[in-house]
Amino acid sequence: MTIDLFFRAIPVIALFSASALIGQNFQTMPVQSGYTDDVIANGIGSSMTSTTTDVDGVSYNFVSRDFKLTATSADLTYGLPTNGIINSAVASTPGLSFQLGNLSGNNSLRINSNTTGSNTGTLVFTNPVAAFKLYMLSTSGSGTSTVNITVTFTDNTTQVFTGQSISDWYNGSNFAIQGIGRILRNTDSLEPNSTNPRLYQTVLNIDAANQAKPIQSVTITKTNSAGVANIFAFSAEAYTDCLAPVLANTGTVTANSAQISWTVPAGTQAVSHDIYYSTSPTTPTGSTIPNFSNVTGTSNLLVNLSPSTTYYYWVRTHCSTTTGQSAWSFPKSFTTLCGAVVPAYTNDFTVFPGTCWETSVSGGSPATGPTGTSTYWFQRNFLNGATNGSANMNLYSTNRTGWIKTVPFDLSAGNYRVKFNYGITTYSGTAASQMGSDDIVHFIVSNDGGNTWTILQTWDANNTPSNTSNAYTYTLTGYTGSNTVFAFYGTSGTNYDSADYNFYVDDFTVENANLSTSEVKGQVRKAEVHPNPFKDILFISDNREVKTVTVADVSGRIIKTVDGPLKELNLNMLNSGLYFVTLHFKDGTQSTVKAIKK
Numbered sequence: 001m002t003i004d005l006f007f008r009a010i011p012v013i014a015l016f017s018a019s020a021l022i023g024q025n026f027q028t029m030p031v032q033s034g035y036t037d038d039v040i041a042n043g044i045g046s047s048m049t050s051t052t053t054d055v056d057g058v059s060y061n062f063v064s065r066d067f068k069l070t071a072t073s074a075d076l077t078y079g080l081p082t083n084g085i086i087n088s089a090v091a092s093t094p095g096l097s098f099q100l101g102n103l104s105g106n107n108s109l110r111i112n113s114n115t116t117g118s119n120t121g122t123l124v125f126t127n128p129v130a131a132f133k134l135y136m137l138s139t140s141g142s143g144t145s146t147v148n149i150t151v152t153f154t155d156n157t158t159q160v161f162t163g164q165s166i167s168d169w170y171n172g173s174n175f176a177i178q179g180i181g182r183i184l185r186n187t188d189s190l191e192p193n194s195t196n197p198r199l200y201q202t203v204l205n206i207d208a209a210n211q212a213k214p215i216q217s218v219t220i221t222k223t224n225s226a227g228v229a230n231i232f233a234f235s236a237e238a239y240t241d242c243l244a245p246v247l248a249n250t251g252t253v254t255a256n257s258a259q260i261s262w263t264v265p266a267g268t269q270a271v272s273h274d275i276y277y278s279t280s281p282t283t284p285t286g287s288t289i290p291n292f293s294n295v296t297g298t299s300n301l302l303v304n305l306s307p308s309t310t311y312y313y314w315v316r317t318h319c320s321t322t323t324g325q326s327a328w329s330f331p332k333s334f335t336t337l338c339g340a341v342v343p344a345y346t347n348d349f350t351v352f353p354g355t356c357w358e359t360s361v362s363g364g365s366p367a368t369g370p371t372g373t374s375t376y377w378f379q380r381n382f383l384n385g386a387t388n389g390s391a392n393m394n395l396y397s398t399n400r401t402g403w404i405k406t407v408p409f410d411l412s413a414g415n416y417r418v419k420f421n422y423g424i425t426t427y428s429g430t431a432a433s434q435m436g437s438d439d440i441v442h443f444i445v446s447n448d449g450g451n452t453w454t455i456l457q458t459w460d461a462n463n464t465p466s467n468t469s470n471a472y473t474y475t476l477t478g479y480t481g482s483n484t485v486f487a488f489y490g491t492s493g494t495n496y497d498s499a500d501y502n503f504y505v506d507d508f509t510v511e512n513a514n515l516s517t518s519e520v521k522g523q524v525r526k527a528e529v530h531p532n533p534f535k536d537i538l539f540i541s542d543n544r545e546v547k548t549v550t551v552a553d554v555s556g557r558i559i560k561t562v563d564g565p566l567k568e569l570n571l572n573m574l575n576s577g578l579y580f581v582t583l584h585f586k587d588g589t590q591s592t593v594k595a596i597k598k
Contacts, residue, residue, distance in 0.1 A: 025244075025286075025327030027129055028099040029215070029234045034123035035106035039230060040080060042103040044068045047183045050104070055169070056141025057112060057228045059185045062197065064103050069188055078181040078192050086137060086233070088176040090201050094331075095283030098137040098176065098233035109231040111145075111222040120221040123231065128154050128214030131236035134204040136218075137176055138231045139197065140166040145227035147220050149204060153213035161204050166229055169197040176201040199232060211239045242319035243268045244326040245298070255307040255339035261299035262315050262329065269320045272296050276328065277313035284314055284328050294318070307339030308355050340410035340483055343510040349389035352379035353404060361403035366444050366453040366489060376402020376490065382506045383423050383467060384430045390506035393490040394427060395439050396499065401491040408449060409510055410482045417513040418445075418486060419473040421506045424465045432467040433501035435460055438493030441503050443472070447481040456558050457550075459503070463563040469506075473590050475513050477552065477580055529569075529581055533596040536572035538581065548584040553577070571597060 039055045041047035042064035051061050065079040080086070084100035101107035109121045134151060149161040167173070175198040182197055183190050206215075215236065222229050243265040251259030264270045274290035284290075292300060305311065314328040338356035347354040359378075363371035380392035391404055409416075426433045435441075443457040456474055459465055476484075488505055528541035540546065549569065551560040559579075562569065569581070574597050582592040 025238045025240060026093070026096045027236050027238045028097060029129055029236055030099060030126040031101055031233070032124045032126040034121060034217075035101050035109055036121060037108050037110040038104075038106050039108045039110060040064055040100075040103050041067050041183050041185075042082075044071055046188055047185050048188075051185060052106070053110065054141070054185050055108075055110075055139070055182075055228065055230055058142060060141070060182045061185050063181055063183050063190070067183070076181070076190075076192075078179060078194075080177075080180050086177050086199065088135075088201055089178070090174060090176060093135070093201070096135060096201075096235060096237075098135075098235050100137075100233055107232065109220060109229075111147075111220060111229045111231075114222050114225050119223075120219060121231075122217050122219040123234065124217040125215065125234070128216050129236045130212050130214045130239035131206055132211055132239055133237040134206060134215065134218070135235045135237070136202040136204065136231065137199055137233040137235075138166050138202065138229065139169040139199045140227040140229050141169055142228055143226040144168050144224075145222060145229035146224040147222050147229055150219040150221070151204065151206070151210075151215055152217045152219065153210060154216045155213055157210070157213065159207055159210055163223075164202060164204075166202070166227070167198075167200050168227065169199075171196065172198055172200055174201055175199065238327075240323040240326060241321045242317055242323050242326040244329045245270075245273065245315045245317050247313075247315060247329050247332045250332060250334040251299075253334050253336060255337045256303065256305050258302045258305065258311065258334050258336065259299065260302060260313060260315075260332075263298065264317060268317060268326075270317045271320050272318045273298070274316050274318070275300055275302075275313065276315075277302055277311050279309060279311060281312045281331065281333070283331065288328075290316075305336050307336050310335045338407055340408040341510075342410045342413070343416055344512065345407075345409070346507060346509045346511075347406075348507050349379060349391050349505075352389065353377070353391065354407065356407040358403070358405040361405055361487075363401050365401075365491075366442055366455055369450070369453065370403050374402065376400055377404035377488070380502065380504070382421070382504050383469065384425050384428070384502070387506070390504045391488065391508075392505075393441075393488075393503050395436065395441075395490060395492045395501055395503060396427070398492055398494055398496050401489075403490075404488050404505075405450065406486040406508065409484045409486075411476060411480050411484045411510075412482045414480045415513050416479070416510055417473060417475045418508075418510050419471065420508040421469045421471055421504075422459075422465055423467055423470050423504050424501050425467045425504070427500045427502055430467060433464075433499055435464045435501070436492060436495060436497035436499045437461055438495045439497070439499070440489075440491050440493065442489040443474075444487050444489055445476075445479065446485045446487070447479055447483075449483040450485045450487075453487070454557050458561065463548075465503075473584065474550075475582065475590070475592055476510075477592070478557075529593055529595055532593075533598050534571070535598050536570065538569040538571055538595060540567055540569070540583070545585045546583050550582045550584070552580045552582070 038052045040062045063079045066082045086098040088096040145166040151159045178198040179194045181192045245262040248261045272294040275292040276284045276290045312333045316328045317326040353359045359375045360373045361370040362374035382390035441459045444453045446453045549562045584590045
């Protein structure tokens with residue numbers, strides 16, 4: 001970055017104020033000279049051979065992840081990164097990192113005394129950088145250290161920060177990294193720890209009058225007797241007269257697009273902007289290739305996105321002023337909407353409830369739709385057994401009404417069916433249970449994304465499911481919508497019954513209605529009814545293996561359901577016309593026949 005020290009197109013006080021509101025341009029500051037000791041054990045061999053002294057005055061050192069006592073020793077699962085890059089854990093500085101010194105050479109400015117003449121040291125930087133803020137990476141062994149910090153600029157002016165506290169390496173706050181472990185230098189005894197020791201991040205705010213001056217060096221002077229100060233690295237929030245834009249709230253989001261916009265800080269002479277977006281929250285760097293370049297407005301439509309996906313995005317500005325290009329803005333994020341799924345599709349509820357399924361839905365009825373946001377459907381082992389995952393509602397007491405809604409489906413190609421397994425057990429066991437007197441579970445469908453619902457199947461006290469796996473299959477005749485949603489609706493009614501039981505759903509599947517090869521090879525049962533056309537009564541030829549009979553109109557709406565083996569259907573309430581009669585067999589198969597009422 002080229003900086004004109006005499007350029008004053010924007011008052012530096014304004015730049016400083018704006019820097020607190022915009023994205024941060026972090027840069028590491030490699031040290032040219034000034035480290036005094038090697039306190040990090042690395043490589044193969046005793047820690048005594050790869051360090052010059054300890055961190056804390058009582059024989060403890062840090063370790064790098066590549067440290068091994070012998071070539072056959074196990075790899076460490078903790079320690080400082082081998083590449084020396086510390087990505088700060090401080091939440092207020094996302095993207096800030098530090099570069100440690102050579103792990104095989106001196107890597108700490110170590111100060112163990114407050115005696116004049118031996119209590120100070122200076123780190124000189126390889127590439128001076130002008131900065132809004134300077135960040136120090138340090139720690140103190142055997143107690144807290146207090147230091148004065150003198151920042152020297154390339155024009156030999158200085159800024160002093162007095163009374164800066166460096167926390168003891170155990171349990172302090174504002175840590176950049178933790179859980180790096182340590183080693184006892186004189187015995188090579190390793191001490192892993194998930195939270196300690198720690199290296200801390202200290203922020204030094206550069207005065208407005210100094211922000212355009214490159215920082216040449218930093219001098220550390222220890223002022224208290226306790227503790228052993230170790231200064232490891234510095235990074236800067238680099239000065240710029242091209243300020244990063246401020247992202248507005250995300251605009252309209254669809255399954256495949258999102259509208260984003262931003263504002264340019266006052267005084268910034270913007271020419272164009274770059275946009276970067278990703279499914280990763282990792283902050284882009286100066287070398288990151290943007291998705292969009294040279295955008296001249298202050299908004300843009302992101303397209304060709306994946307449904308049900310969280311995206312993060314950043315914008316930076318190109319300016320006509322000295323430093324030319326801003327840092328990336330602070331990020332924002334959005335999640336695209338759920339796109340309609342084209343079957344085949346299965347949800348086994350191993351991950352609950354499943355992408356784009358909804359469980360925070362309650363109240364109402366299939367006629368009105370849901371009215372609340374309570375959750376009543378949860379994950380539970382199917383039938384309280386060993387099989388992982390199922391959708392489950394516990395029905396007991398009164399006025400518990402819950403929904404679980406599926407992902408939307410695009411059924412426009414037609415010829416699909418829906419199927420799933422279901423059953424009931426007592427709440428805490430695997431025994432069978434009767435449903436309460438006014439308890440109801442509906443399986444329902446909406447052809448318009450959830451605005452109106454049609455009941456496909458009802459379970460209640462008259463046809464309570466068993467405590468074994470029951471198979472349900474329904475051919476979606478007449479359901480060819482591009483935004484079709486299914487739901488399970490359960491209610492415990494208003495009567496207080498003693499029943500306390502779970503209703504389970506597992507392996508929810510939408511697939512092509514054509515029989516698979518394995519089904520074709522098996523015995524195929526066919527629905528046989530007579531007479532056809534019929535007047536009022538429709539007779540079933542063989543009812544021995546029939547579990548349920550449903551009658552649907554030409555739109556696919558179920559208008560009658562009868563459970564159990566039966567020889568005849570009384571359909572005198574139906575108007576003349578074409579109907580679909582489906583026999584659901586006990587083995588989970590089904591067969592549908594067209595029947596005409598005179």
